Amino acid sequence: MSRMRAILDRINDVESTILKIEQAQSGTPTLATELSLRSLEGRRENLTAELSEITRTGLIDVCDYKIIPDSLHSYAISAVTAALHDFQDLVSIVFASLVSGPRRSAKISADVAQKTEFGFGFAYSGSLGVVLTIPNDRLIGGMESELDRAVSEVFALLRIRNSKAVNEAATRLGVPVVKKLHHWTKTHSQYGMSADIKWTREEEIRDRVVAQSREMELIYKLIEESDKRISDPIELTGELVAWSVPRRTFVLTFPDSPPISGHWSKTFNGQAQRKVPSRYRARLTKETLVRYGDGDIETWTLDELIDMVDTD
Template identity: 30%
Template sequence: MSRLAELQRDLQSAAVAVAHAERTLATHPNVPSVLATLRTIQNHRASLEEQFFAAADEFGLDACGYRIELEGHTASIAGLTAVLGTFQKIFTTVYDALENGPKKTAKNSAETIEATTLGFAYTFPGSVGVMMTLANDRMLFEAKLDNAMGKTFDLIRANDSEELQYLSEVVGIPAVRLVHQWAEENVKAGFGADIVWRRDDVVKREVRVQAPEIAQKAAIIRAMRAHETAVVVGELLDVDILEHTFRMKVSDRIIQGTFDGAITSKKPAQLPKTYQATLQIMQKVVADESGHEQIDYFLVGLESPPGPPVFLTDLSDHDS
């Protein structure tokens, strides 16, 4: 990896040289030699970057460039570290969901974190941004990591409730919550984002979102209610035929909700009794200011359990 480290150092030095040449040009805008010097340094840096991408590919590394877009103001360290850190969490959570199924919380295993950790390579000259690398085994993990990064870019690009709802079913509510956190951090800092996922000279995915688009995304997710269908086994405790409400013990918690045709005079239910229940679950993606998570349950149907009470879907707050 010595060649890669050498190129990283050269790129950092080139970035400093570009910045110095740009300041000199600003002071002496009408001196042709100053402009020529800047162009020479920029071309040298571009050549170094091409060499870096090629060397990274040889070592089994893909590259992810994350550039902050600013509108007439400087970037704070707090804002920069916040959005980069949350971007990493989104990618890790999406990868985990695609590998192991969507979860109720954004808790990831040490193996998942190790597989998805982005490493720092170098900064960009003339703008705020970083180039990061990720080990992407061409035989074992390539399709998995590419798919996860693709879905991460889809989440960042999506700006309507229907697409975000679809993505929440694929990658889970925790990933969408992290996208909301990322959006709010960008709104607070006044950032846009230009992110590129590449291997050598091939750009595999790219997404660019400006500050107003990110603010719109934050508002959409804040108002969003995700829905899913779950099959559980639990003890039906109470039914109100007039109000069309029910209470059921599932695992270690009591859930309550509504129903329509699941329980009628022609389809009576016994109390208390263990059933296999099909539920439609509606959940506010972003909790209110008190931290309360609003979850609504609609009972679609009841059946006798296929065997001993085994929970097919865990509705508790713990990961399966």
């Protein structure tokens, strides 16, 4: 790994020198400048070949993340770092979804974080390119590893073109994946940054996605238009602390969680007298409006209330 780091640092130095020479040019380059650039480009090719051999023997894959601006303005550091951070998070969350099922939370285990953590390789000129490295399993017959599948899924998310695909992704991979996709594509769009991302092994491009900033805009706006409702029946035991017959409302409190308030369901039997405060077992329906581009909205409906005194 130390040898790879040394080569990556040399490539980074070469790229920096090339960029400085190109930026210092004014008008037609001199013969000396052209010869210097050719020499540096040859050096870069040799180092890249060495890197390819090291990644082959070290079972390491490379992700080439190129950001292409829509204008000649400089890059906003906050936008570049946010985009790379979102990409890392998205690969990790999708990986966890493929391993253990659709995610209900964006939190990942230490094991998943370790298996999906990209290392910085080097940056290069020509728009803004960042080369990332990561260890990856080699399976018999060239089959895809779990990491390969996760990256392919992330690339596929950038090809979403309708609300149906948004909701299918949320069902298959989990709502946190779609929320992270929303933040990632919105950052690219609002800062006018297109992306050309390649997943390579040795010198082979195994997968690639190119997304224009306007395509990123389409995706994040589709996500914002694809909110959906989820209904979950839940049974809880708590203390009834507020009860209004005219308004058909209730409030339940619990020792270790926030209180719940809401309305009676249409079929709820409100004729029986209720003691306040008193302990009850409640059968409720939790309605969640999942807003992919914003915070979710929860509402509670009371379906049945059972006095715990009668059941003790």
